Amino acid sequence: MNHDHGMGGMAPATQSTNGTSGMHHHGMMMMMHMTFFWGKNAEILFPGWPGSRAWMYGLALILIFVLAFLVEWLSHSNHLIKRGSSNVSAGLLQTFLHAIRVALAYLVMLAVMSFNVGVFLMAVAGHTLGFLLFGSTMFKKNTEVLSYEKTSDLPPMSC
Structure with a gap:
């Protein structure tokens, strides 16, 4: 059973306190600024x-x-x-x-x-x-x- 919720195997985004959002993709954390x-x-x-x-x-x-x-x-x-x-x-x-x-x-x-x-x-x-x-x-x-x-x-x- 597939539980990735349509994200192609990627974990959901996590929000940090410094205004960045990250996505886990194959063990790497990609940072994306949101401010x-x-x-x-x-x-x-x-x-x-x-x-x-x-x-x-x-x-x-x-x-x-x-x-x-x-x-x-x-x-x-x-x-x-x-x-x-x-x-x-x-x-x-x-x-x-x-x-x-x-x-x-x-x-x-x-x-x-x-x-x-x-x-x-x-x-x-x-x-x-x-x-x-x-x-x-x-x-x-x-x-x-x-x-x-x-x-x-x-x-x-x-x-």
């Missing part, structure tokens, strides 16, 4: 990545920043689809760009779910700089934004 924490010893997106090296953690933070920045660029770009394109090709390109934007946004969200403060700050910074450069009126030639003006090839994110 915000500072530090380079984080696990972001993939098991064992970025590891315990400071330069790998820095690289991971840069990657998160770039992903968030790209989400904003895709959200506010209005030059990717050429005027005069057929409806079919324009629709397929819009759909492809939407899929890329959603995938990148979910990767940023999953990285933030590592509960690492550095990752959170870099995601916010990437979204902020991306919006400043591509979404705000600061760098637009005409500072008066008309309500009927098309500001993006893609519909707004509605997460």
Whole structure:
């Protein structure tokens, strides 16, 4: 009789007093933070990545920043689809760009779910700089934004 309750042979999670949760898996204890924490010893997106090296953690933070920045660029770009394109090709390109934007946004969200403060700050910074450069009126030639003006090839994110 199987008593693992659908957890694939893994014991149930245990909660500690320092905000971490652990799962026993084949004799190894895997720690997972459940509260915000500072530090380079984080696990972001993939098991064992970025590891315990400071330069790998820095690289991971840069990657998160770039992903968030790209989400904003895709959200506010209005030059990717050429005027005069057929409806079919324009629709397929819009759909492809939407899929890329959603995938990148979910990767940023999953990285933030590592509960690492550095990752959170870099995601916010990437979204902020991306919006400043591509979404705000600061760098637009005409500072008066008309309500009927098309500001993006893609519909707004509605997460």
